[in-house]
Amino acid sequence: MSELKAKILGEVTDELIAIELSLRENLKPWAALAGEVAGHLLFSGGKRLRPLLMILAARVCGSDRDDLSRYAVLFEYLHAATLIHDDLVDEAVMRRGQPAAHAVYGAPEAVLTGDFILARCLSITAETRNFAIIDEICGITEAMSQGEIQQLYNKGRMDLSEAEYLSVIERKTAVLLKGACVTGAYLAEHSEAGVAAMGRYGWHIGMAFQMADDLLDYTSDAASLGKEPGADLREGKLTLPVIYALSKADADEKARMEAIMSDPDFTVDAFAELVESLRRLGGIGYTERCAREHVAKAKESLALFPESREKELLLLVGDYSLERTS
Amino acid sequence: MSELKAKILGEVTDELIAIELSLRENLKPWAALAGEVAGHLLFSGGKRLRPLLMILAARVCGSDRDDLSRYAVLFEYLHAATLIHDDLVDEAVMRRGQPAAHAVYGAPEAVLTGDFILARCLSITAETRNFAIIDEICGITEAMSQGEIQQLYNKGRMDLSEAEYLSVIERKTAVLLKGACVTGAYLAEHSEAGVAAMGRYGWHIGMAFQMADDLLDYTSDAASLGKEPGADLREGKLTLPVIYALSKADADEKARMEAIMSDPDFTVDAFAELVESLRRLGGIGYTERCAREHVAKAKESLALFPESREKELLLLVGDYSLERTS
Numbered sequence: 001m002s003e004l005k006a007k008i009l010g011e012v013t014d015e016l017i018a019i020e021l022s023l024r025e026n027l028k029p030w031a032a033l034a035g036e037v038a039g040h041l042l043f044s045g046g047k048r049l050r051p052l053l054m055i056l057a058a059r060v061c062g063s064d065r066d067d068l069s070r071y072a073v074l075f076e077y078l079h080a081a082t083l084i085h086d087d088l089v090d091e092a093v094m095r096r097g098q099p100a101a102h103a104v105y106g107a108p109e110a111v112l113t114g115d116f117i118l119a120r121c122l123s124i125t126a127e128t129r130n131f132a133i134i135d136e137i138c139g140i141t142e143a144m145s146q147g148e149i150q151q152l153y154n155k156g157r158m159d160l161s162e163a164e165y166l167s168v169i170e171r172k173t174a175v176l177l178k179g180a181c182v183t184g185a186y187l188a189e190h191s192e193a194g195v196a197a198m199g200r201y202g203w204h205i206g207m208a209f210q211m212a213d214d215l216l217d218y219t220s221d222a223a224s225l226g227k228e229p230g231a232d233l234r235e236g237k238l239t240l241p242v243i244y245a246l247s248k249a250d251a252d253e254k255a256r257m258e259a260i261m262s263d264p265d266f267t268v269d270a271f272a273e274l275v276e277s278l279r280r281l282g283g284i285g286y287t288e289r290c291a292r293e294h295v296a297k298a299k300e301s302l303a304l305f306p307e308s309r310e311k312e313l314l315l316l317v318g319d320y321s322l323e324r325t326s
Numbered sequence: 327m328s329e330l331k332a333k334i335l336g337e338v339t340d341e342l343i344a345i346e347l348s349l350r351e352n353l354k355p356w357a358a359l360a361g362e363v364a365g366h367l368l369f370s371g372g373k374r375l376r377p378l379l380m381i382l383a384a385r386v387c388g389s390d391r392d393d394l395s396r397y398a399v400l401f402e403y404l405h406a407a408t409l410i411h412d413d414l415v416d417e418a419v420m421r422r423g424q425p426a427a428h429a430v431y432g433a434p435e436a437v438l439t440g441d442f443i444l445a446r447c448l449s450i451t452a453e454t455r456n457f458a459i460i461d462e463i464c465g466i467t468e469a470m471s472q473g474e475i476q477q478l479y480n481k482g483r484m485d486l487s488e489a490e491y492l493s494v495i496e497r498k499t500a501v502l503l504k505g506a507c508v509t510g511a512y513l514a515e516h517s518e519a520g521v522a523a524m525g526r527y528g529w530h531i532g533m534a535f536q537m538a539d540d541l542l543d544y545t546s547d548a549a550s551l552g553k554e555p556g557a558d559l560r561e562g563k564l565t566l567p568v569i570y571a572l573s574k575a576d577a578d579e580k581a582r583m584e585a586i587m588s589d590p591d592f593t594v595d596a597f598a599e600l601v602e603s604l605r606r607l608g609g610i611g612y613t614e615r616c617a618r619e620h621v622a623k624a625k626e627s628l629a630l631f632p633e634s635r636e637k638e639l640l641l642l643v644g645d646y647s648l649e650r651t652s
Contacts, residue, residue, distance in 0.1 A: 085441060089434035108415035108478055111437055115411060116471040118441075122448060123464040131455065138449040145442040152434055 050075035057184025097226035147171025174206030204298035245283030376401035383510025423552035473497025500532030571609030
């Protein structure tokens with residue numbers, strides 16, 4: 001574990017325990033039926049980034065409520081519901097170093113458990129009795145499902161533009177992190193300006209996290225990734241390092257890269273050659289720069305709020321998004 | 327079409343047109359992405375029973391609102407989202423005489439489109455700005471997904487009890503019809519007694535509809551059913567006609583029935599023999615009696631409300647549920 005990650009985790013032990021308890025508490029009445037399949041993913045070592053962001057955002061906005069973890073878990077449920085369906089759609093066999101839920105329990109179980117977890121998420125949302133939060137979660141749910149459909153339609157397309165890529169990662173990642181931060185601000189009953197600033201923070205952090213995630217697929221090894229590198233390519237997903245590199249390649253190099261990417265059974269050597277092209281053509285460097293810019297903007301968005309331990313943690317989360325190795 | 331169905335439909339032309347317009351209006355902004363897959367099921371000749379019940383319930387409760395169809399469609403969306411995922415889970419190839427969505431567009435498309443339609447349903451729910459309705463829809467979404475999981479776990483079980491069967495059909499059908507009626511009463515701002523009475527009406531109608539549906543799988547032919555009869559058995563689903571018949575069969579007959587049912591490739595002759603056993607052992611008759619009792623109780627629940635054209639229609643819907651042939 002990186003020093004930065006250890007530092008952040010050391011500071012949020014209480015919050016993490018409250019989140020774990022609440023995640024389990026909420027599934028209890030359904031343990032026998034859906035708990036096992038839901039638990040497989042929910043308790044497989046996720047970072048709890050989304051509920052943590054909600055709690056920290058609420059604190060930065062001045063809330064001293066003691067019921068924040070009760071609502072925060074809705075963001076972990078929403079995330080888990082999406083992952084379960086996505087892994088099924090992408091036919092991904094591994095997730096966080098474990099077999100994916102559909103691979104262990106079957107596709108029907110994965111479809112229905114995803115539906116069930118989403119339903120739990122919505123019930124918790126309704127419990128906030130706050131229409132601004134309810135609208136936010138409904139909007140996120142719509143945006144995420146559209147983002148996934150869009151990504152499905154984009155599969156195998158070699159001509160995906162940077163704008164199309166940005167639109168997909170916004171919907172599949174940034175809106176949820178933004179939603180977590182905005183909900184924290186709403187629960188703290190902060191002003192409109194505070195809600196907007198928290199929204200910008202979460203959105204930029206989300207964009208940075210997804211870009212860093214997409215980079216890892218080319219720069220990390222199987223052990224730290226918890227799945228085979230090159231998975232995005234095998235699933236026909238073009239991400240920013242590739243899109244940028246293709247735009248800078250000459251006709252020959254472009255043809256060579258496309259030939260590698262079009263073969264779902266590319267060899268380790270072919271993949272290494274592709275990664276080398278991504279580096280040489282600047283795809284890796286460009287993506288790193290974009291992610292860094294998003295983190296800088298995320299940090300700027302917090303200027304509005306007074307200094308606090310929790311604000312310091314949100315700033316560290318920004319740095320962490322850039323240095324992740326898994 | 328039966329005389330009764332024609333009579334009901336003739337009386338609700340305006341409502342049906344408003345529902346169709348609203349169903350299309352609500353999908354418009356997403357037409358290119360999800361509209362086609364969603365539209366495949368949504369515009370394949372569904373009865374619009376659920377939105378109709380909501381509108382009629384609101385009218386019986388005294389509402390003269392002109393925006394009822396806007397909210398009513400949420401029940402068609404919720405129904406459609408469930409059907410799309412169910413057909414996938416059950417590997418059903420036909421629905422309403424057409425290939426099922428996953429068979430036409432693929433499993434990933436069916437998973438994500440179901441998610442998208444559910445998200446639309448929730449956004450419309452939030453637009454009611456009524457917490458009682460929001461709670462009702464959250465409860466329905468949870469109950470339905472649990473019912474489906476329960477049904478999945480029950481697959482192939484020859485010892486399913488009547489109580490277990492009732493619990494499944496309550497969750498998969500009755501709670502949604504109840505929810506439509508209850509929501510109508512809430513939108514009409516009727517008293518608690520009115521909401522409860524409408525809930526009872528919808529619940530009993532739902533139980534009757536599902537029992538009638540389960541009967542059709544044994545008493546109807548492929549042409550009027552829009553799919554092969556015996557589909558429930560092929561999917562390993564025991565329904566009331568079978569559960570009752572098994573409870574009345576002697577050891578030999580029980581063994582013979584179980585042998586037929588355990589073979590997913592049973593012949594037309596074996597199926598005919600099974601249906602004959604269901605008749606002789608009273609499974610068909612018992613299920614008909616149960617459905618009739620539910621309709622009688624549904625009708626009794628309406629005693630509270632003054633006579634009106636719409637109340638007359640709700641009473642007719644009860645009769646219709648019993649005489650359906652498709």
